[in-house]
Amino acid sequence: MAAVDQSKIRNFCIVAHIDHGKSTLADRIIEKTGLLTSREMQSQVLDNMELERERGITIKAQTVRTVYKAQNGEEYIFNLIDTPGHVDFNYEVSRSLAACDGAILVVDAAQGIEAQTLANVYLALDHNLDVMPVINKIDLPSAEPQRVIDEIEDVIGIEAQDAPLISAKTGQNVDEVLEQIVERIPAPKGDPDAPLQALIFDSVYDPYKGVIIFCRIKEGTVKKGTPIRMMATGAEADVVETGYFGAGQFIPCEELSAGMVGYLTGSIKNVKDTRVGDTVTDRNHPCAEPLPGYKRVQSMVYCGLYPADGAKYPDLRDALEKLQLNDAALQFEPETSIALGFGFRCGFLGLLHLEIIQERLEREYNLDLVTTAPGVIYRVHKSNGEMIELTNPSNLPDPSEIEYMEEPMVSAEIMVTTEFIGSIMELCQERRGIYLGMEYMEETRALLKYELPLNEIIYDFFDALKSRSRGYASFDYDFKGYVQSELVKLDILINREEVDALSFIVHGASAYDRGRKMCEKLKDEIPRHLFEIPIQAAVGGKIIARETVKAMRKDVLAKCYGGDISRKRKLLEKQKEGKKRMRQIGNVEIPQKAFMSVLKLDDKK
Amino acid sequence: MKKTLGVYIHIPFCARKCAYCDFLSVPAKPDIQKAYVEQLTEEIRQSGEILGGYEIKTVFFGGGTPSILKADWLVGILESLRTEAAFSEETEITVEANPGTVDKEKLLCYREAGINRLSFGLQSADNNELYSLGRIHTWEQFLESYECARKAGFQNMNVDLMSALPGQTAAGWRKTLEKVLVLQPEHLSAYSLIIEEGTPFYEKYGGHPNLLPSEEEERQMYHDTKEILKEQGYERYEISNYAKQGYVCRHNLGYWNRTDYKGFGLGAASLLNNVRTANQTKFWEYLKGNREGSAERLSKQAIREEHFFLGLRKTEGVAPGEYREHYQELITRLKEQGLLKEEDAKVRLTDFGIDVSNYVLAQFLD
Numbered sequence: 001m002a003a004v005d006q007s008k009i010r011n012f013c014i015v016a017h018i019d020h021g022k023s024t025l026a027d028r029i030i031e032k033t034g035l036l037t038s039r040e041m042q043s044q045v046l047d048n049m050e051l052e053r054e055r056g057i058t059i060k061a062q063t064v065r066t067v068y069k070a071q072n073g074e075e076y077i078f079n080l081i082d083t084p085g086h087v088d089f090n091y092e093v094s095r096s097l098a099a100c101d102g103a104i105l106v107v108d109a110a111q112g113i114e115a116q117t118l119a120n121v122y123l124a125l126d127h128n129l130d131v132m133p134v135i136n137k138i139d140l141p142s143a144e145p146q147r148v149i150d151e152i153e154d155v156i157g158i159e160a161q162d163a164p165l166i167s168a169k170t171g172q173n174v175d176e177v178l179e180q181i182v183e184r185i186p187a188p189k190g191d192p193d194a195p196l197q198a199l200i201f202d203s204v205y206d207p208y209k210g211v212i213i214f215c216r217i218k219e220g221t222v223k224k225g226t227p228i229r230m231m232a233t234g235a236e237a238d239v240v241e242t243g244y245f246g247a248g249q250f251i252p253c254e255e256l257s258a259g260m261v262g263y264l265t266g267s268i269k270n271v272k273d274t275r276v277g278d279t280v281t282d283r284n285h286p287c288a289e290p291l292p293g294y295k296r297v298q299s300m301v302y303c304g305l306y307p308a309d310g311a312k313y314p315d316l317r318d319a320l321e322k323l324q325l326n327d328a329a330l331q332f333e334p335e336t337s338i339a340l341g342f343g344f345r346c347g348f349l350g351l352l353h354l355e356i357i358q359e360r361l362e363r364e365y366n367l368d369l370v371t372t373a374p375g376v377i378y379r380v381h382k383s384n385g386e387m388i389e390l391t392n393p394s395n396l397p398d399p400s401e402i403e404y405m406e407e408p409m410v411s412a413e414i415m416v417t418t419e420f421i422g423s424i425m426e427l428c429q430e431r432r433g434i435y436l437g438m439e440y441m442e443e444t445r446a447l448l449k450y451e452l453p454l455n456e457i458i459y460d461f462f463d464a465l466k467s468r469s470r471g472y473a474s475f476d477y478d479f480k481g482y483v484q485s486e487l488v489k490l491d492i493l494i495n496r497e498e499v500d501a502l503s504f505i506v507h508g509a510s511a512y513d514r515g516r517k518m519c520e521k522l523k524d525e526i527p528r529h530l531f532e533i534p535i536q537a538a539v540g541g542k543i544i545a546r547e548t549v550k551a552m553r554k555d556v557l558a559k560c561y562g563g564d565i566s567r568k569r570k571l572l573e574k575q576k577e578g579k580k581r582m583r584q585i586g587n588v589e590i591p592q593k594a595f596m597s598v599l600k601l602d603d604k605k
Numbered sequence: 606m607k608k609t610l611g612v613y614i615h616i617p618f619c620a621r622k623c624a625y626c627d628f629l630s631v632p633a634k635p636d637i638q639k640a641y642v643e644q645l646t647e648e649i650r651q652s653g654e655i656l657g658g659y660e661i662k663t664v665f666f667g668g669g670t671p672s673i674l675k676a677d678w679l680v681g682i683l684e685s686l687r688t689e690a691a692f693s694e695e696t697e698i699t700v701e702a703n704p705g706t707v708d709k710e711k712l713l714c715y716r717e718a719g720i721n722r723l724s725f726g727l728q729s730a731d732n733n734e735l736y737s738l739g740r741i742h743t744w745e746q747f748l749e750s751y752e753c754a755r756k757a758g759f760q761n762m763n764v765d766l767m768s769a770l771p772g773q774t775a776a777g778w779r780k781t782l783e784k785v786l787v788l789q790p791e792h793l794s795a796y797s798l799i800i801e802e803g804t805p806f807y808e809k810y811g812g813h814p815n816l817l818p819s820e821e822e823e824r825q826m827y828h829d830t831k832e833i834l835k836e837q838g839y840e841r842y843e844i845s846n847y848a849k850q851g852y853v854c855r856h857n858l859g860y861w862n863r864t865d866y867k868g869f870g871l872g873a874a875s876l877l878n879n880v881r882t883a884n885q886t887k888f889w890e891y892l893k894g895n896r897e898g899s900a901e902r903l904s905k906q907a908i909r910e911e912h913f914f915l916g917l918r919k920t921e922g923v924a925p926g927e928y929r930e931h932y933q934e935l936i937t938r939l940k941e942q943g944l945l946k947e948e949d950a951k952v953r954l955t956d957f958g959i960d961v962s963n964y965v966l967a968q969f970l971d
Binding site for chain 1 (some may be wrong): 611665667820823844859866873901910942962963964966970
């Protein structure tokens with residue numbers, strides 16, 4: 001391939017609130033630039049995990065290179081870097097943005113600006129990207145493009161009067177977007193002869209090639225044989241292949257030079273060596289300093305994952321190892337629960353990340369899982385000066401050894417229509433939120449700012465938010481730091497035996513309420529036994545709530561007619577089958593779903 | 606000596622479907638009934654080879670409402686059976702009858718054909734309850750049919766009753782029992798109402814268990830039944846069946862003892878040499894002669910499981926025999942839990958075990 005003229009390259013991403021049409025626009029751009037015919041396009045090329053397509057969100061960053069012949073007769077290379085669309089993956093988003101020179105902001109013509117729109121735009125502006133607004137879904141009857149344009153100008157403060165008014169769904173006016181990409185997104189800069197400086201914005205593991213590093217070359221040139229080093233992890237390799245991204249395929253090329261977006265491989269065994277945000281350099285001619293902004297991703301949310309069938313423990317370990325090859329943010333270590341047997345304590349970026357991993361384990365690896373209540377990392381300061389980071393409530397030291405505890409806080413922004421402000425504030429109050437302020441976006445919508453404990457939002461906050469705003473509220477948050485807090489461990493006793501897998505850390509003031517709800521929920525989940533089962537919640541050995549599952553008095557079969565035994569057998573088998581999905585705690589059988597259903601305790605539906 | 610056989614004959618017709626019933630039955634006109642009887646007769650004829658190897662110990666006409674058929678059609682079915690297999694003097698031949706569907710003539714006709722046991726579906730002695738169940742008869746009509754049957758010479762009669770009806774109290778149930786006991790039938794069946802999916806009762810009560818007697822009341826009724834009937838000389842020989850000395854229903858016991866039986870008619874089930882089969886359950890298919898349904902050769906495990914979950918329905922219990930070792934641990938545990946008792950080398954359900962029989966029986970499935 002001939003040397004690429006930097007002025008003919010456009011590296012950009014698309015940012016949007018969920019469901020505003022980001023992936024559809026990406027598809028349309030790919031289709032219009034002629035990389036694929038529409039027949040070849042599986043809808044939404046970039047969301048290529050089954051799960052992503054189902055949930056309509058992007059989990060992993062995807063990248064594609066297309067060639068666009070502009071109206072001025074010149075051909076331009078477009079590198080479209082699709083960013084993950086959820087707050088759990090904010091760091092990945094920021095690294096993807098750092099690989100771009102500009103961003104397309106997609107806003108729904110009917111819904112206008114949402115919490116994630118703002119969060120993503122600010123992130124893009126933080127990276128000095130030129131933001132080019134696009135108003136989508138103008139084909140909807142409820143579309144109000146002019147109102148949304150004004151809103152963008154008022155709220156975000158960027159010029160939007162000439163924003164293309166498009167329908168990504170029908171393809172209407174998408175050509176205008178392509179022209180504006182050429183005109184408004186700046187061409188990359190950088191010296192191809194300078195020492196190599198490349199930003200890793202993603203990596204995937206391929207069984208044949210090893211880790212494939214997705215990178216943006218900021219300075220210098222890389223080609224086959226270049227001896228490289230990742231500046232943060234220190235991992236070294238020799239480049240085996242460089243290339244760029246076709247749709248769903250890797251296309252090798254001679255070299256990647258400053259301004260280009262592409263991939264490189266070097267028989268690297270583990271994605272842990274190629275952390276997102278790290279800088280790749282030539283170890284013989286290293287650059288003076290790494291690119292700014294690298295940080296090691298930290299798991300924010302922890303939970304226990306156990307195989308429903310204890311014999312599947314090795315399978316679960318294999319599956320986690322395989323997933324981790326592609327997901328450096330997933331952490332796990334073995335743990336044992338008295339109630340659930342052998343399993344793993346796993347760390348995730350957030351609840352969505354947790355759900356995705358859980359679903360992938362169940363679907364792709366055919367595992368039946370029991371998940372314990374997710375929790376955050378608490379800092380326990382012991383009287384002897386030691387500080388431990390607590391991820392499993394069962395490991396909480398004896399209260400006498402604890403000086404104080406800290407919990408993580410987030411700053412949250414909630415966008416809501418004015419009619420629901422009251423109920424959302426009430427929700428935040430219940431979740432121990434600290435009110436920071438409120439801004440009116442326009443007459444009917446406001447942005448509420450709260451500081452909230454992370455452990456109050458990981459359970460069912462998002463569901464509660466949606467149900468109390470009839471789906472209208474949107475939400476975004478940022479990790480803020482640790483603050484000292486009155487935390488206690490809430491234990492659940494079933495038939496007077498403590499069930500370790502049900503213990504969790506809670507704020508002292510919510511302990512009674514949470515304990516009561518847990519008991520009520522468990523009462524509904526635990527089937528009746530031949531004996532009465534007390535369900536109790538306790539803090540520090542003191543019972544604070546109790547429910548009772550009454551003893552089974554009657555369980556009889558219907559009349560068996562004309563010797564039709566098979567029906568009777570089926571009934572008995574069904575009963576027996578139900579038992580297999582139970583966990584035996586002492587002499588009580590607890591259905592596996594009881595361990596999970598207790599997570600949803602918001603009762604204002 | 607020939608092996609013994611029980612024969613079940615299914616007559617899937619009813620004047621009207623009761624509100625709680627999920628058995629195979631349809632209302633049908635006489636010409637369709639006739640076509641069905643012909644098909645049934647054909648099925649019996651074609652089974653001649655199998656039947657020839659047995660002596661028939663019991664015959665049971667069940668439904669639906671077998672007594673809805675013209676007497677000579679029903680007798681005709683019995684005759685075709687006699688043509689294919691050997692009967693003995695003692696063969697128990699039962700017909701299920703609904704009050705209001707039999708008269709003197711029909712009953713005499715039954716007697717003449719050798720039918721020696723009659724089972725009346727009464728369900729309740731309270732006319733309001735009968736109405737809400739969707740029964741076609743009143744208590745008075747039942748009395749009339751019952752007396753008629755006695756006069757025709759039936760000396761072995763059963764009355765089916767149902768407890769735990771919507772709105773029923775323990776006192777109301779006792780009243781039904783007392784009224785029936787005046788008649789001193791030889792046999793009584795007393796089942797608790799079970800709300801089955803797909804019935805009008807399910808629509809009405811499925812989501813409203815509070816409209817039905819509580820579990821405590823229901824168990825009260827069940828325990829009262831045993832006490833009251835015992836005083837009157839009835840023995841509970843199976844979870845829901847009571848008989849005077851010498852009048853147990855041998856046909857039904859055959860199911861729990863796992864002796865061979867052959868079923869004829871729509872959806873009828875058979876057990877022959879440890880193969881369980883069931884006929885076609887679609888009426889119009891059966892009528893076209895497509896009778897075959899499912900068939901399953903029982904595994905050793907299935908036989909072992911059945912031995913217990915069927916055998917334990919008998920109050921005398923079941924001898925563990927060759928399976929003792931396999932189930933010893935379970936039997937010990939269930940005994941400790943007060944669900945089973947063991948006497949004279951037989952294990953049987955305790956009263957508590959009967960209350961939660963579903964749970965106990967399910968334990969015997971491996």
